[in-house]
Amino acid sequence: MAEILFVGNERVGARVAEVSGKEVEFTGDVTHIADIKDTIISKSYWAVIFDLSTFLDNYNVLAEEIDNLNRVSSARFIFYYLGKTPRSNLVYALTERGFTGFVTESIAGLANKQxxxxxxxxxxxxxxxPEHVSEDKVEQTSIExxxxxxxxxxxxxRIGTxxxxxxxxxYLQFLGxxxxxxxxxxxxxxxxxxxxYSAEDIDRSLGRVTLNGTDLYSKPDQIAEIRGMGYEYLVYDFGSFSSKSFNLIQFLEKDIRIIVGGxxxxxxxxxxxxxxxxxxQNSTYYIFSFVHENDFQEIRGLMEDKADMTFFAKYTPDPFVYTSDSNDLYDKIIGATNTVEPQKKKGMFAFFKHK
Incomplete structure (x- = not known):
């Protein structure tokens, strides 16, 4: 199997095999990143090299999609953009997301060195x-x-997903x-x-229903507007792996991935x-529902090398009612910080002062 996938034609990537000393597979010209995502994650490539000049996608969309792929692929991502300035919008969008491997020189010797x-x-x-973007602005855009x-x-x-x-x-609301x-x-x-149930609020245009203080959305195609509403966390319910509607690519793209079993x-x-x-890979967590504590050790044994990523859910008769007994479970998987100010105890003198 080829160790390097070159997303582009062989003419542009002709020197990759010689420089790397590895076997290279070529996809031919690709105009949209969505058309190549399955191919990139279908095999364990050592490196994936993208010829950026073949894509017609908006540079922000392309950079975001590549960043998402990078989260689920173990390959090293490198970018050909021959003859283009490192100050281009696309290169900047990729470097802002942490990518550093680019080949931009049009002279063969310099390109090979890059x-x-x-x-x-x-x-x-x-x-x-860019000079007009302050350090603070960049930090807010990429993180906050x-x-x-x-x-x-x-x-x-029917496994409790x-x-x-x-x-x-x-749990996240509990922590503020x-x-x-x-x-x-x-x-x-x-x-x-x-x-x-009695909904506190309904927004049919967004497909939002608010129940027990929780916003639930049934229209994922409205994600751009949902993301702009200030949520710190978005939790996607993908249903069952066996469902025809299950989307593996989208599942793998998320920051934290959890699979529920019994x-x-x-x-x-x-x-x-x-x-x-x-x-x-090894960055997926596994939660078992409806398991007696006497069986925890046996289940972990069955999970083989995923035993350290295996956890057990507390008894939950009402999904909208949270118990702090689950804090340890979700702390290990999500590790959210507690933003809720602890309530100060009133001493005796404070009591008499306000009488």
Whole structure:
């Protein structure tokens, strides 16, 4: 199998094999990043080299999509942009997201030197920041305004996936954070819940229903507007891995990934099928529902090398009611900071002072 995937044609990447000493696979010209995402994550490439000149996507969209792919791929990402200035919008958008390996020189000898530097894991160009963007502004754009996105999926149907998604939101709210639930499955949970419970607020244009202080969205296509509403965390409910509507690429792109399972023979078999998939890598967490504590050790043994990433949910009869007994579980997976000010105790003198 080829160790390097070159996203572009062989004419542009002709020297990659010679410089790297590795076998190279070429995709041919690609105009949209969405068309190549499956190919990039389908194999364990050592490096993926993108010919940026072939893409027609908006530079911010392209940079964001590549950043998302980088989160789920173990490959080193390098970018060909021959003859282009390192000050271009696309290069800046990528360097702002932490990428440093670029080949921009049009002279063959200099381009080869840049490529070798990038292959060795070093920055091959000097990072550039526009003069009109202050350091504070860059920091706010890249960190403060971008919510942490969590994906939750079940190894099979009716395993407590939605309950876990809602409990995570309640945990985040418990610590003082603004979080929202986004339905990305065909269960119609949000619509059904709106009909069963008394909603505090409904926004049909956004597909939002507010129940028990929690915002639930049933229209993920409105994500741009949802992201602009100041949420610090977005929790996606992907439903079941076995569902036809399950989107593996979108699940893998999220910042934190969680899979929910159970301990019946059918559920354990489904969970093993999922966690043994090499594409999930080691940054996925596993939560088991409805398991007695006497069985914890045996379940961890069945999880093989994923035992350290395996956790057990507390008994949760009402998904909208959170218990602080779950703090330890979610602290280990999410690790959100507590922003709630502790209440100061009133001493005896304060009591008499306000009498």
């Amino acid at each position: 490529l070798q530097t990038a292959l060795d894991g070093f920055a091959s160009i000097e990072p550039y920041k 305004k971008k919510p942490t996105v969590i994906s939750v999926a079940g190894c099979c149907n 939605t309950t876990q998604a809602l409990q995570i939101i309640k 954070h603004k979080a929202a639930y986004i339905q990305l499955n065909d269960s119609e949970y949000v619509q059904k819940a709106a009909g069963l 301990d019946s023979p059918h559920e354990l078999g489904a969970m093993q099928d999922v966690f043994r998939s090499p594409i999930l």
